[in-house]
């Protein structure tokens with residue numbers, strides 16, 4: 001079966017646990033080169049493809065720490081170019097027997113790198129820095145640095161405090177840099193990564209969504225064969241809509257989309273999604289009302305991880321039941337597709353996967369996304385996830401190419417476990433109703449103020465606490481709604497959105513007036529990290 005690596009040159013990024021590892025991946029892809037992130041503990045023998053180049057990420061560790069992570073030494077004899085970033089540089093130095101030592105002062109922030117143009121013999125040594133000038137502003141974040149350059153390496157860049165800020169091997173395409181080219185604070189970082197990926201590794205720059213569509217449709221057809229049938233979990237969110245449209249293009253009516261009303265959707269969501277997919281996109285969608293089943297299983301549950309697990313598992317139960325129903329119904333029909341439904345389509349994205357593949361392992365799990373960690377262990381349907389390698393902005397680009405209407409492509413994400421993870425206490429029909437109303441007003445006012453597209457995600461959260469208020473001269477004792485809106489490139493980090501005060505005033509006044517059970521509204525001003533986007 002054709003794999004993504006057979007179709008696109010791949011840069012392998014080994015993750016040593018840096019908070020910027022995924023950014024390296026993104027930067028390569030922005031250069032139209034496919035890049036994949038893997039834990040630094042991956043063994044080369046287990047790799048199903050040969051990368052065109054390898055980038056070693058930063059890390060919170062020091063190379064001589066007892067538990068410091070180290071890459072498979074096989075990478076150095078694979079014969080492909082390697083670029084080490086920060087810890088990655090120190091890792092190369094450690095492997096080639098140079099020396100790393102603590103700096104006198106931790107260096108965190110901007111620095112100026114002086115680039116060396118020529119080595120002692122007068123030969124140009126700047127393949128990595130070609131065209132980037134003699135000095136470069138860069139961003140540093142380290143407490144260790146090279147104190148001794150390994151034999152057979154030479155300096156290609158230094159700063160006032162780091163004499164070995166950039167090094168290269170004398171004869172092999174091995175490079176290490178102390179600074180972080182992947183962050184936007186290194187203005188020429190993108191160009192530098194381009195030097196490595198395009199010029200040194202010689203990757204083809206063909207990772208575009210136009211290329212992806214054709215190749216992915218072929219791949220889906222190959223996976224499903226002539227007769228294979230697929231049931232699709234579709235929520236009305238961007239990811240699953242794009243996945244559904246792609247699947248529909250690939251296998252037509254052998255694909256059946258199912259939206260599950262799990263009782264914790266937004267106000268009128270099921271109806272709207274039904275109209276949108278059936279009428280606007282021509283994808284045959286069935287809405288299944290399973291709210292009673294979900295709400296009964298969620299009864300009394302407060303723990304966020306348990307809520308996610310229950311919802312993830314119940315989704316699969318519902319899909320299996322629906323698959324059986326579709327199979328049965330199609331047996332009775334004269335025309336149309338027949339046979340077993342073997343596959344379940346999900347709109348899983350790369351960031352959902354990244355969290356679960358970090359080399360730090362399960363101990364660092366922050367939350368189990370319902371569609372990755374929350375799946376049933378013994379499920380019969382096989383998963384098909386065409387967007388598993390894509391970031392959100394790539395999915396949106398794909399959506400535009402597939403002619404999915406702009407308002408849908410720009411939709412804020414809405415988590416599968418829905419309002420259940422925005423009700424901080426137990427989930428009941430009454431609590432869901434209160435939150436649906438508050439959420440509806442909030443989003444409506446954001447749209448009216450023309451702010452929807454400036455905000456990456458906005459949500460209302462129902463707190464399980466009561467506060468005292470006064471209404472019509474009477475004392476009230478009711479619940480509190482928290483509002484949250486964030487801006488974010490990829491939801492791995494996020495900042496809170498600064499609303500004009502008059503908008504917040506109007507939203508607050510409408511919620512307290514129109515939603516019975518709420519007498520107070522607060523606004524969340526926490527970034528991610530240290531908070532997360534969702535409260536649970």
Ligand SMILES: Nc1ncnc2c1ncn2[C@@H]1O[C@H](COP(=O)(O)OP(=O)(O)OP(=O)(O)O)[C@@H](O)[C@H]1O
Nearest residue numbers: 233234235237238239240260346347413414415416
């Ligand atoms: N109510 C639902 N009915 C059916 N499938 C769902 C439902 N909610 C979520 N899913 C499945 O879980 C996947 C992950 O949900 P997620 O919210 O991350 O993606 P999305 O809803 O497609 O897009 P977005 O992130 O923009 O909301 C979806 O792609 C879809 O396959």
Ligand SMILES: O=c1[nH]c(=O)c2[nH+]cn([C@@H]3O[C@H](COP(=O)(O)O)[C@@H](O)[C@H]3O)c2[nH]1
Nearest residue numbers: 308368369370413415416417491532533534
């Ligand atoms: O489908 C989903 N199932 C989940 O279990 C889940 N948890 C968080 N999210 C969404 O992921 C993004 C990052 O959220 P956090 O900062 O809260 O992890 C935000 O966009 C969240 O809405 C989920 N989506």
Ligand SMILES: NC(=O)CC[C@H](N)C(=O)O
Nearest residue numbers: 058059086087142143144
């Ligand atoms: N950002 C990093 O990779 C840091 C690496 C190493 N721990 C240091 O402090 O130097």
Ligand SMILES: [Mg+2]
Nearest residue numbers: 237414415416
């Ligand atoms: Mg969603």
